[in-house]
Amino acid sequence: MNIFQNYKILFGTAILLLAGGFLYGCQDDFLVGEAQGSLDEQTLANQNGVEGNLIGTYRMLGGGWDGFGLWGTGSSNWIFGSASTDDAYKGSEPGDQGPVTDVELYNWSTGGTDEYVNDKWAALYEGVNRANSTIRLLDRLLENDPGSVPEADAVSIRGEALFLRAYYHFDAWRMWENIPYYLEDDEDFRKTNVGVDVIGNLTNDLEQAISLLPDQPRNGEVGRVSSWTARALLGRVQIYAGDYGSALTTLREVRNSGPYDLEENFQRVWTGFGEFANGPETILAFQASSNDGNPNGDNANFDMRLAFPHSGSPFGCCGFFQPSQNLVNFFVVDDDGLPLAITDASWNDRDDNLAAGADVPVDPRLDWTVGRDGVPYKDWGNHESGWIRDRGYAGPYSPKKHVHEAASGAESNVGWNATHLNSVNWHLYRYADLLLHLAEAEVEEGSLDNALDIVNEIRARAGAAAQGPGESADDIAVPIDDPSITWADYSIGLYDSFPDQEFARQAVRNERRLELAMEGHRLFDLKRWGIAEEVLNAYTSREAARRSYLSGAAPFQERHNRYPIPSLQVDVSRVDGENRLEQNTGW
Secondary structure (H helix, E strand, C coil): CCCCCCHHHCCCCHHHHCCCCCCCCCCHHHHCCCCCCCCCCCCCCCHHHHHHHHHHHHHHHHCCECCECCCCCCCCCHHHHHHCCCCEEEECCCCCCHHHHHHHCCCCCCHHHHHHHHHHHHHHHHHHHHHHHHHHHHHHHHHHCCCCCCHHHHHHHHHHHHHHHHHHHHHHHHHHCCCCCCCCCCCCCCCCCCCCCHHHHHHHHHHHHHHHCCCCCHHHCCCCCCHHHHHHHHHHHHHHCCCHHHHHHHHHHHHHHCCCCCCCCHHHCCCCCHHHCCCCCEEEEECCCCCCCCCCCCCCCHHHCCCCCCCCCCCCCCCEEEECHHHHHHCEECCCCCEHHHHCCCCCCCCCCCCCCCCCEECCCHHHHEECECCECCCCCEECHHHCCCHHHHCCCEECCCCCCHHHCCECCCCCCHHHCECCCEEEEEHHHHHHHHHHHHHHCCCHHHHHHHHHHHHHHHCCCEECCCCCHHHCEECCCCCCCCCCEECCCCCCCCCCHHHHHHHHHHHHHHHHCCCCCHHHHHHHHCCHHHHHHHHHHHHCCCCHHHHHCCCCCHHHHCCCCCHHHHHHCEECCEECCCCCCCC
């Protein structure tokens, strides 16, 4: 059961608005005031109120809510984590959504960028606030009416709220690094971001969540988190903190004893078919929902609705988030089916459209990730040149992972533009991602053979199936050597060995890009590896010959390792004439 099947009853109601309102606005006093139109916590201090507030906390995994926020708010991080890197262009045409261009070109001091990062900040801390409100409601209820909530439910509710609080803070930490950390008993929300032990707070929340949560999602509702979800996120936090020894212990436990596994083939990872939703690979996903009674389709993937092929396509708009030529070239393989990027320094020489029939072998994941001319686009027919809004500006390719299949029934029938809204769950964390984190830890701790096994496991799954002709639901995915495939030469090989640590490190990093491309992780990976400046400056220099507007990119510098703190948030943090929020260095 999808925990958001009943969400249409709650969306936009006072229950969901209870926790909102303190992190955006133009006055200081909004920080401590009640949300407009909300019910107070005493009114909602019953089990239904607590459960409703918790569902509202989960809802913020989707980003914007009830008319607030636009394209930068979503947990997909397609703007801040992917379009800001060598994976993707903003797409569309020059004059549309200029702030996304500013993000892409590292011009992060503009007013438009400031607005976008403020929306992201507000969405994440709205999630934090809802989590803390849930804990306060639960505590008040248990104090005033002991036994009114079954003990198992009460324990799990607390664990779920602590996990979600950690998740939203973690996403904020990846963005800004220097952030305030809010707890349920804070009374003044104008907290400082200076000297905050964010990793310590995240670890504490997640360890508590692990101890409180059941091993299976409560009530059998697969969208809820479990103790294994919390362990998995703890392992990710440890990886990001560079604590590879602890990550090795945590992630090995999840791999050896947890409930997760790789999907049978890549099509089942990103799909609108309900029978494959929340499959064995899902660790945490935004539970997107369409045609659930909400008149605007607000529970579907709102923040991705610009990122579909344009007017000549079955979707009608809007042509954003186009894969880069650099990314497409990265999927080319050598004669052994290994990434050309690891065996040939000239892997990025191709400047022209890699369309159907190109005489070059490619990793089959290319056509689960990128829409290419003449190649079937799931089951929507072949991708065509007319599907691109401005080929001269942002190239010939379309995004693909988050797009639903025609036969899936996932498309919304309401809202603007309904063809862009679907119930494809957005993976915030999936098992292949976790395995590659584990492989990274194995490499850094010197266990190269273990890392080799993991990378080859991922690559073997990638070779299980390729994009098929898509003439029916049954042939969207076919064996990579199926005779129906006439548009590509799919090839994927396994590594015989990792001869040394540096080779292994590069192989794991390459595999993360191939497996997780366009999923919002790329910038955060490059930053934590300490290579963002090197990689992204080389990218914009080379890519400007393909996309002339990239010649306007600012150099990626140390300051770009953290997004600027939104100016509004700095302003409203002021107490007695001093800002409690300190702007990140360089901004």
